[in-house]
Amino acid sequence: MISMERTYSSDIKAGAKVRLSGWVHEKRDFGKLIFLIVRDMDGLAQVTAKTGVTDDKLVKQVKDIGKEFVVDIEGVAEQNDRAPNGVEIKPTKITIISEAESPLPIESTGKVQSDLDTRLDNRFLDLRRPEVRAIFTVQNQIMRSFRKTLDAKKFIEITPPGVIAASSEGGAELFPIPYYNKEAFLAQSPQIYKQMAVMGGMEKVSMITPVWRAERSNTTRHLSEVRQMDIEMGFATDKEAIEVLDDVVHTIFKDVKDNCDTQLKLIGTDFKVPKLPLKQITYTDVLTKLETEGIKIKWGEDLSTPAEKKICEIMGWDEPFYITEWPTDVRAFYSMPDEKNPKICRAFDLMFRGVELLSGAQRIHIPGLLIERLTAKGMDPENFKFYIDTFRYGAPPHAGWSIGLERITMLMTERENIREACLFPRDPKRLTP
């Protein structure tokens, strides 16, 4: 029977009696001296058994313990500067909670590298590598900081549907679902729903919600299922949406830096906490800057991947910054054109480390203008009737933005493949585990 409260590895203090529970991360057997490195959710701890010093029965028990066995070890912690956290445990009682079959499909200390596919196939074992789990501790902090900032600003979290009726945005990237006797689709964005909640008087709404895109692209940046961290706010322009975003981004960077220091070290990455307000540059100025670097983009065209990379280098690789005043024609039809110069609109992107981290805009809340923009884009307003009608019964100006959770996790942890920033990724080839 287990006789005392569990001690987490990070809480072990020299001189104290402890009970450590976890997995055997490594075992180093030098004959008369055996080290067990035990891993729990907090980190690693060393258990030392020495013939002649440690009880014979315990030494024999340690001999039988294999890698990834789950163990419960009671003992006394002693100072040892060469052990993790500077302490080692001299065992007084060992309980084997469960054994591990061998060989393990993948190795959990990271000493033998597996390719990403093999790792993802065995994700629950892959997660046992502290540097892999660290990514998801960072991701957890990102979600917490997002919510903390918005809670304080009185945003209400909503739960938009994942299953939607025939989309009006065009069906190429949608997953169809036979829904009882109807056809339905997986949502590719909560856009219409967050706008409806604002029109319903919730005014300031936030959400972290899964969305799906049936793109057949097998890139390192795309997944078929991602999570979006979104807001939408009424009685607001792009300016107010950017103010909220500044605060959210700053809090995320600051909190990850403050609370995930161990994790960032394990991952082997770092970043600076950006100063507020975040820098802004207009689309037109981006083009001018790129031209001096030999990248010519015609006004009105979207930025290419190399152009995005280059402008991030120019503006400061590690510093998030906005690109504002986009050409109306390259943005979603619902982006609000500037009153004085309708060729540009109130949309913005936030760039970081070479890619677009998120985008946002003030939306059009005037039915007539929506119809005009749809027509200008060669789309049929009739297909958007439901959406347009939402703004007929008292619609305030409103704006919002959307951060990809896996995207920001990938960028902050400097992973090259977005799959590393998703616990159970889905892509055209991957549907399991």
Place this chain on the structure above:
Amino acid sequence: MISMERTYSSDIKAGAKVRLSGWVHEKRDFGKLIFLIVRDMDGLAQVTAKTGVTDDKLVKQVKDIGKEFVVDIEGVAEQNDRAPNGVEIKPTKITIISEAESPLPIESTGKVQSDLDTRLDNRFLDLRRPEVRAIFTVQNQIMRSFRKTLDAKKFIEITPPGVIAASSEGGAELFPIPYYNKEAFLAQSPQIYKQMAVMGGMEKVSMITPVWRAERSNTTRHLSEVRQMDIEMGFATDKEAIEVLDDVVHTIFKDVKDNCDTQLKLIGTDFKVPKLPLKQITYTDVLTKLETEGIKIKWGEDLSTPAEKKICEIMGWDEPFYITEWPTDVRAFYSMPDEKNPKICRAFDLMFRGVELLSGAQRIHIPGLLIERLTAKGMDPENFKFYIDTFRYGAPPHAGWSIGLERITMLMTERENIREACLFPRDPKRLTP
């Protein structure tokens, strides 16, 4: 141009200059005296225009304002005990931000009742009724309290996939999706994924995630898409899972009571904050109690809906309580049987107001026992190979539970139909908005 900061209705103080933005909830025109009741995310505020007192131009403007117009009103707040919050605004400037077409598809003061289907068809207008929006403020508090409690206990939030490969739990209630060239399904539970995260060493995980069930039942208690608030914890039995749950439920009840007082009054409901620990009764004792009330259930059978209702009456209608020590055969195959008496298992339900609010259990972490239980239930262990293999490489005892977000919202707000507790419900008949 708007010249000052916005004041929310709940912050208006007598004597102060204010700028109120919102929708015209009601207009009462007595000829020389006109009241506008303006609604914002916080509540209602009264604006009073009086011929001979208020500027003529403003009186004329007020005459032209219709129901649900979006307005921006600057003025001075004066005490008036008959107005909402005890103050009324004497306007000095009025800006009409946007007009509302008429007639409105549904009425937003609740004076004309619409049936639930019509309300849901026009959900963004339905939400404008303060008592409807109040339900989602309560729901928001439920989510916040769930996360707050678990954050403090070092749980890590994970994002399980919504799209899964062929389920092993039987496909009748699953929505199939053509997934590129494969067949996939919408997840009906994050069960396997939360267990995998625990086996991966995350140890304590939580999530709020959508799940789907393709049941053709059109009851007031079922939806095709719901959100689950789940935890799973390693190195824990049902006892520890219940301890965490006690704390989560208590915090939710207490926080909703403390922070949503206005909302509960608007909804017209109330409840007591339960004392800790929550009461527990064994399944066998439930049967004994029911028998004295004339309801006979054979040991080993599940509780019927009337039986659930009756036991809640007996135990105290407004007090959540656990039913423990369930017959192993009526629970999911992965429920851990009791070591001393394998006919009962370590599963539990939390009951409240006549229904099961949530269920949980310690899980089987021993591959051989999983195979035994599957076989006993007439299921083929071969179909569960992937799941069973998860426990072969070092598996600690673990336990968890799952609360339906819409279910708890419905129960706490005493709604008769779960659709009222879901912003955009999905059922066999409803796929829009």
